[in-house]
Amino acid sequence: MEEVLIFNKLSGLFMIENYQKKLILIELNEINFDIVEQYCSxxxxxxxxLKKLISSKGIRTKSEAQYEHLEPWIQWASVHTCKTYAEHGVFRLGDIVGSSEPQIFEQLEQAGFKVGAISAMNAENRLKNxxxxxxxxxxxxxxxSSWWSQVLGQAVSQAVNDNAQARITMQSAFYIALGLLRFAQVAHYRKYLSLVSASRRKPWLKSLVLDLMLHDVHWSMFNKKQPNFSTLFLNAGAHIQHHYLFNAEPLRGASKNKNPVWYVSQDEDPLADVLSLYDMIVGEYFGRTDTEVVLATGLAQKPYDRVKFYYRLNTHxxxxxxxxxxxNGVYPRMTRDFLIEFDTENQAQDAHDVLALVTVDDGDIQLFGEIDNRGKSLFVTLSYPHEITSATTYCIGHQKLPLLPEVSFVAIKNGMHQDEGFAFFTPGFSPYAPNNLEHCSQIGFAIKKYFNVEI
Structure with a gap:
């Protein structure tokens, strides 16, 4: 809180008033700062x-104890609603839509503050303006309602959801290219060129291009619109940890699991690539003097204890x-998940029964091991964990069909979730920050306290 001179038009006098700086929440999804610290060493x-950030002595946050509840869309819903999973009950990605749980976005707006958000995970747009x-x-x-937000939102959604098939439509490519021309900072041109030029050899760099673009879009919109509170969600680090954590330099030799050379060369370190980008982005936000900044991870990842393959349906x-x-419709979610909607509960139950009978290789394992029946919709996960080859078949009744043409390889799982996350703050926000090892929902409470919004 600062004291500033404000000219009062009614009285014609200058008055001293308290002024709260604008606040930016950077949601650096699932980054394990214990591993980042090892990179820095x-x-x-x-x-x-990142070294400066770590030396600022942030806090660790806690999440749910049950592993099934350690999902980023649960923890970010906790941050946004200021509630634990047991309190808000938002279990699946997208479930916040239609939920009655208030979010900090509309709560701050109702208190008179201007709010912006770029890609905040599992957040519903309930803002009036x-x-x-x-x-x-x-x-x-x-x-x-702006044209840029609508076309970029649609283009990014299509590119991300079809990433497993390396399929981006001409329209999406055009709008993303147009977005880069409009929003990319001149100082970042060289970074974009290096990432794009190397992405054919290093496919994980495509996710870095997206994160850098989201940062530049947010940077531009924040500077132009000047909201009191703004959120930016970045996911490339979480994506790379899940898929390439075994290749991280500090962890080499510490795990019995290694990625096959056809997947990624042992000499490559994708996590180092994303940390170099995040170092630049962190420096830009924490170097601002006109805002306070909160950086939080929601939860974090640690090395997985086995080899598990991820696949995604090509055309759901x-x-x-x-x-x-x-x-009525099928809506892809992250990686292996998708939501199916029906007119009636009977249709949903019939579909559930069919999907439950789809097995792989002589009926040993279900293709869809997780089918959540929600009445008129099903939330489904393609949970088959083994490598799918040209010889792999799926069974419907007595019929066997080749599975490989139906799916795209996504990744070999390298990282698994842990219940501890991390958070760091600029000095002006530190008095409002949660205590060490409090639940991540307390970050939302701290943001409301910062703006003196009723808790």
């Missing part, structure tokens, strides 16, 4: 901004049609 001249709002790629909620609707399932 191994590389004395690299990551100067947002400074800007672009939803995450998986949640069915509208962008703000067509596959369901081949199973004889008709529906």
């Amino acid at each position: 191994l590389n004395k001249t690299a990551y100067p901004n 947002p400074s800007y709002f672009i939803p995450d790629p998986w949640t069915q909620t509208p962008s703000d 609707a067509e596959f369901l049609s081949r199973l004889g399932i008709t529906c």
Whole structure:
């Protein structure tokens, strides 16, 4: 809180008033700062901004104890609603839509503050007059009414959800390219060129291009609209940890698990690539003097204890049609998940029964091991964990069909969730910050306290 001179038009006098700086929440999804600290120790001249951040003595946050409840869309819903999972009950990505749980976004707006959000995970746009709002790629909620937010939101969603098939439509590519021309900072041109030029050899760099673009879009919109509170969600680090954590330099030799060379060369370190980008982004936000900044991870990842393959259906609707399932719509979520909506509960139950009978290789393992029946919708996960080859078949009744043409390889799981996350704050926010090892929902409470909004 600062004291500033404000000219009062009614009295014609200058008055001293308290002024609260604007606040930015950077949701750096699932980054394990214990591993980041090891990178900083191994590389004395690299990551100067991350080193400075770590030296600022942030806090660790806690999440749910049950592993099934350790999902980023649960923890970010906790931050946004200021409630634990047991209190808000938002279990799936996209479930915030239609939920009655209030979020900090509309609560701050109702208190008279201007609010913006770029890709905040599992957040519903309930704002009456947002400074800007672009939803995450998986949640069915509208962008703000501006043309840029709408076309970029649609393009990013299509590119992310079809990433496993390396399929981006001409329209999405055009709008993303247009967005880069409009929003990319000149100082970042060289970084974009290096990432794009190397992405054919290093496919994980595509996620870094997206995070850098989201940062630049947020940076531009924040500077132009000047909201009191703004959120930016970045997911490349979580994506890379899940898929390439075994290759992290500090962890080499510490785990019995290694990625096969056809997947990624042992000499490559994708996590180092994303940390270099995040070091730049962190430096830009924490270098601002006009804002306070909160950086939080929601939860974090640690190395997985086994080898597990992830696949995604190529064309969800067509596959369901081949199973004889008709529906109102099918909506892909992150990686292996998708939501199917029906007119009636009977249709949903019939589809559930069909999906439950789809097995792989002589009926030993279900293709869809998780099918959550919600009445008129099903939330489904393609949970088959083994490598799918040309010889792998799926079974419907007595019929065997090749599975490989139906799916795209996504990744070999390298990282698993842990219940501890991390959070760091600029000095002006520190008096409001949660205590060490409090639940991550307390970050939301701290934001409301900062703005003196009733808790």
